[in-house]
Amino acid sequence: MSFLFDVASVLMIASGCGYILLAGVAFFSYKQSGSKALLIFLGAFITLFFMNLYGGVAGAYHPFDGNLLGYLFGGFTFNVLSTNITVTLLADITVKNMFVFETTGVIAIILFMIALYKA
């Protein structure tokens, strides 16, 4: 079990940080104008922050250490049992992570729709 923060993971976390800054700007604007729609925009930006943060960290998470994967990929002996177990576990984790990621995105979109409707 290890974390490997590659370019894609760092990029996603960085865009998450951008969205939290944006939430700050939306809060500043809300303080100035008092518009309730801006509060819902703030909520949508915070949701997008969590979405990108989750995507970045989940993308960097490797449930098996490099040695096992290196062994499996290096020789490619296609040991049916171990390969199938590893592949199935990896696939399940990826599907679950991506489901959470996409669902968070859908929540953000719903918030955007409510904000536009309120506006």
Next chain:
Amino acid sequence: MDAFTVLFDPLLFYLSLSMIVAYAALCGLSVAIFFRRRRRLLLLLACAFLILMVVEIGSFYFEPPTLDWSYYYLVANFGWLKFSLDYMKFAQQEFWLIFQSLNFLAIAVFGVAMLLAGKNRGELSKEGKK
């Protein structure tokens, strides 16, 4: 289920697809409201939603691994293919990164829109109407 079929999982496929359609709808909604209310802010919002839609299309198209596990099989059995396979794999990742980096553009456009909303004192809300 194996790793190759992960991103062709029907639930994930339709969730991604619905996100693209929803961003397009948000963009259209912003433009429609712009024609009624004539606020520049709404055009900026439409632009930001359009960028987010492009980001989603990029993720949808470039995220599924084109080769995935067969890459290791092909490299192990046909070593001479490695250069072109690596090129293909990295090109796909580069495209994914390029599309993801458009998030920063969307953040900038949203930021300008939010600043404009604060500056015009309730432009987004009903109390801003004359």
